[in-house]
Amino acid sequence: MSTLQFIDLALPRKIAIRQGSAIVSYFVNPIAEAQWLKYFDGIVSTAKREGNKVENHWDATAAGIELVGESLKGGANAGSTPLAHQLAIANVLTSAYVPEAAESAFQEPMMAEAVRLWCVWGAGDGDLMRRFKNLVHFFEAPTAEQYQRYRRDDSRAQIVGGSRKGMTIYRGAQRTLATLYDELIASVAGYALNGVALVGREQIARHMDTYHKVAAIAALFSAGTPAIEEDEEE
């Protein structure tokens, strides 16, 4: 089995960026939970009513650049990373997402509390970034109290500029989601620590990348997508 079939959370991530015909590689050390929480706090998520429509705005650029700057500190490229590369690295670090059902090759019936993630993690020896599609997080069923905690924090917001025409600034529930992940995670697939599969709640909670934690458990708490058959156009 190739080592690339697991994400090894103990190793630095090699992120290869194409620049013309050359490839520039950066090494990012595992990102601590505190750094991720600072990143989440820096995301700007707003909504404003314009007539009958709501304009949503989401921007993590500044938070991503700050995260990359801290992650590369002390490395060979520290201080000399072009902005375009910083943005590219931030995109890779935050690339975990839940694939659409049609995209996923997950054919067998999923357990209700299993979430599959796809992500671009790092490059192998060939300097090519690889998309991992075999990452699965298995959760215990959340309690009503845990769901309430999530919705309580997800619905926190501040309004600037008046209750009607003002802008809503969402405060985000990522901190709560990271905590709930640690409480609910049962097992994972596709992750390793120093070449050994990651097992046990305590080990997973301690070593799992916090962005992956939040991406996975956010899907657990989100409403599912009903399978809809559209009427054919006449």
Add this chain to the structure above:
Amino acid sequence: MTIDVTRDAEGLRQAVGQLLERGFVESRVSRSLDDADEGSGERMFGSLPPLTLSPGYYKRAEFLLWLEEQKKVGVATTDWTLSEADGLVAVAQARREFERNHPPCGVCGALQDSPFAVSCCKCGTKFVRRGE
């Protein structure tokens, strides 16, 4: 001035009221849609009561309505924050106001379009007012 949505009870009461009113009209529109052509269907949805507050109020209001439902069926934790308790009071006020504006028919239970309806919109029962 910055408003913390979770502490703005009056804003939340209005948001819940608007969601209840919209839900009521939506259910009426959905029932009528089966008989409607595309144009009139769009007009019907266009006539939904407007949501006039900043979007954050409605997200919190939906959470409070969920909390109210949980409480009603007895599965919610009683470990509420003060802002949730205040929010549930706002939901109760909004619901009372909604029920005053849409009293149920004494025969079939259908909610009426207005408290001044002379007969039930569903079963046709004539309403008798006090003093008539």
